[in-house]
Amino acid sequence: MSPLQPSADRSRPSPATPLEEGTTVTTPRFTLAAAAVLTAGLATTLPVLTSPAAAADPSGLGWVTGVVVDRSGDPVEGALVNVLPPREIPEFGMLDDTTDRWAVTDADGKFRVRQDRHGFLVQVCDHDEERRATCTQLTEADHLIRYVGPDGQYDSWLQHTDLYDASGTDLEVGTIEVQPTAKIEGTLTGARFESIQVMRLNDTKSLDGQTDGEGRFSIDGLAPGTYYLRAGGFGTVPWESDAVTIDAENPGHVAGTLDHGTTLAGTAVDRRTGDPARRTEIFLAHSNGDLIASLFTTQRGTFRFTGLTPGEYQVGVLRQGGAFILGSTPVTVADGDDRVRATVPLTRGASATVHLRGTEGRVDSELRDSRGNVLYPNLIREDGTATYPGLRRGTYTLAAKDGDGYGLRTFRVRSLRAAYDLGRLRLDKPLLTLRGRTAPHAVVEATTSDLCPVDTPFINGGFHEIEQADAAGRYVIRGLVPGEWMVAADGFPHNYTAVCHEDVKIWASRRYDVPLATGHTLTGRLVYEGTDLPVITNIGYEVNYPAGLVTNPTTEHPTRARTRGASGEFTIQRLPSGEATGGLAVTPRDEVWARSLWVYFPTQPGTAGWLEAEQQQLTVDGDIDLGDVELVLRGAA
Incomplete structure (x- = not known):
């Protein structure tokens, strides 16, 4: 076979096996978890290289042979050569280093590596000698990573549109010329x-x-x-x-x-005494309340923010947590201001201390204001004592629980100068139970945190309980205390849409159903512009909804999917009805743990190019087939 011979027509995709939830994958070094957001694709430290055995392959697959040279035509000894199937193409090395699909070139630059049955590209890179089958970090390499396939030789896998087909016949790729960085x-x-x-x-x-x-x-x-x-x-x-x-x-x-912008220098003082507000957390925010930064004042009550640009700001205590009640001072930065000053008068609040008795094991607690908003979650110390500072006048309720019972204490702050001792609180009231119906095997959570809708700013509460429904959709959540709760359900990985319910009042044990709608399904195929060739690796497609909807997908289980093998095909389930936008998955999501939702981004670190597809406005009122979605290569040299 001549060097760089094209493979057969990939409009009939090879039968690559997708990675689905629950699939067992042999990953001795690291898995797709390390590459889910794919900013580097580097492996963890491993023993010094020992070359894989060149034993006969029972699958009958042939070898890939060739020689690696530099720009001068001189052989490159010690280069790492990897045969990468579709699911590994964006990696900087091998996921499974126990195979014979990798080798290190000899003194003549020659190599021999086994083909992969799913189709493949050949990757050549500088070898990290402290790690098996792993490329040297980009900034430490002498040569760029090189990818070889039927389309030719390139410095990025994004420039390839086809794979070598597996064969029982050896494939000679000829000379691979690595390039300097x-x-x-x-x-x-x-x-x-x-x-x-x-x-x-x-x-x-x-x-x-x-x-x-x-x-x-x-x-x-x-x-x-x-x-x-x-x-x-x-x-x-x-x-x-x-x-x-x-x-x-x-x-x-x-x-x-690097312009350090306008400096905001100021002093926070006690409004009543004029004394410095020492070691107090001061927040800087835009005029609309969106936080920018925070810091603690010095022993003299001074603070200093840099990097401000012209605009309106507020500075002060904007989050509960210290001796002073919430309050801020407006600040204006005008064009040409190098430095502005502000004095921030703060009002010291009251404090309240409680001592818990009769606790068993872990104790959860929260202090609520008169509207039920959580001010302080889980401040109780190991000795069972909690002190809540910075309280303004008003009525508060302390709720606490352990594994056996709960206690409530309501009190009123009449004087900001008072330090209230609430005495002892026994956790001797029976815990409440929430039960009801949802989708089969759905996960139901009840929490006093503000998590609904899922894309709104998070406010932490002190209580959070999670249970899974049975095959009939029955769920039981025990260990609750009276109050207003968020109750939500997520049917992943089954085809149900998630939902959250705000301000569910639970004052006694009760029933509460959380029905889930059957999700819609979106299918499509990612192909290269002007061809019917499917994308060669597992990049993702994602459907996003307008912010603020109670049926929006959770951050743990976004409505996205990766393409299957080298077929370019994808299927996204669990879609709620409504207006949405579809496009390539390009947003890092650190909360995603389900392996079936891990995707590669359509970029390669250290290179200038990217793949893009036109975003599509969707009206989701049933199943949707997008057909072929064209990928366009941009920015590549």
């Missing part, structure tokens, strides 16, 4: 040991770097292309460079200045 260097004045990011032109991060103590930086390991740099935003004004185009012979040179 490119870099961007320069000085960012005023940026001491500052994080700096190399960005693609679609505003996604390609690589991380850092300045030294003088603001100098050199970010290596980049593929040829056009990028820009971004820094600041944490105590400084966000900074971006102009676009810069680089290759190995023409590094990028960038110079800039």
Whole structure:
């Protein structure tokens, strides 16, 4: 077979097996969890390399052979060569290093690796000698990672649209020429040991770097292309460079200045005495209340925020937690202001202390205001004592429970100068039970935290109980205390839409049904622009809904799916009815634990390109088949 011979027509996809929930995968080093958001794809430290055995393959698959050279035509000894099937293509190394699908080149640059039955690309990279079958980190490599397939040789898997088909015949790929890395260097004045990011032109991060103590930086390991740099935003004004185009012979040179913006310097004082408000957490927020930053005052009550831009702000105690009640002072930053000052008078609140008796095991608690809002969750110390500071005048209720019972104590604050001793609170009242119906095997949670809708700002409560319904959809949640609760249910992985119910009043044991609607299904196939060739690896498609809906998917179980094998096909279930937007999955979601929802992003670290697809406005009132969704390669050199 001649070098780089194209495979058979992939409009008839090879039978790659998708990774579904519950599938067992042999991953001795690391799994797709480390690559779910795919910013690096690097493995954990492992023993020094021992080459895989070259035993006969019972599947009858042939070998891949070739030679790796540098730009001068000299053989590259010690390069790592991996055969990557669809589900591993974006990885920087092998998921399973016990196979013979990887090898290290000999003194003549030659290699021999086993084919993969699902179809494959050949990956060549500098070998991290301290890790088995793993590429050297981008910024430490002498050569770019090289991908070889029927389309040719490229520095990114995104530039490939086809895979080699597996065969019992050996495949000779000929000479693979690895390329030197490119870099961007320069000085960012005023940026001491500052994080700096190399960005693609679609505003996604390609690589991380850092300045030294003088603001100098050199970010290596980049593929040829056009990028820009971004820094600041944490105590400084966000900074971006102009676009810069680089290759190995023409590094990028960038110079800039990190502007520290306007400084807000001030003093927080006790409104009654004028004394400094020492070691008090002070918040800076936009005029609409959106928080920007917080810090603690000094022993003199002083504070200092930097990086402000012209606009309206408020500064003060904006979250419950200290000796002072909530209060803030407005601040205006005008054009040209280098420094503004503010004195923030704060009102010291009352405090209340309670002592718990008769507790068994773990104790959960919360202090509520007269409207039921949780002010302090779980402040109880090991000795069973809790003190709640910063209370304004009004009525409060303390709720606490252990594994056997609960107690409530309602009290009134009449004087801000008082320190109330609430005495002893016994947890001797029987805990409440919530029971009802939902979807079969759905998970039902009851919490006093504010989690509904799921995409609104989170407010923590002190109580949270979770149970799973049985096959008939019956659920029972024990261990509750009187109050207003959020009750929610999620039928994942079954085809039901999630739902949350706010302000469910539970003053005694009761029934409460949480019915789940059957979800709609969306299907489609990701193909390369102008072809019927499906995408070669498991990137994802996602459906998003307008914020603020009680039926919005949870952060743990977003409505997204990855393509199956090299078929390009995807299926998304659990879709609620309503208006939505469909598009490639590009948002990191750290809360996602279900392996079936892990996806690769349509980018490769250290490269300038990306795949994109047109977003689609959807009216979800039944099942939807999108047909072929075209992927367009952007930004690649």
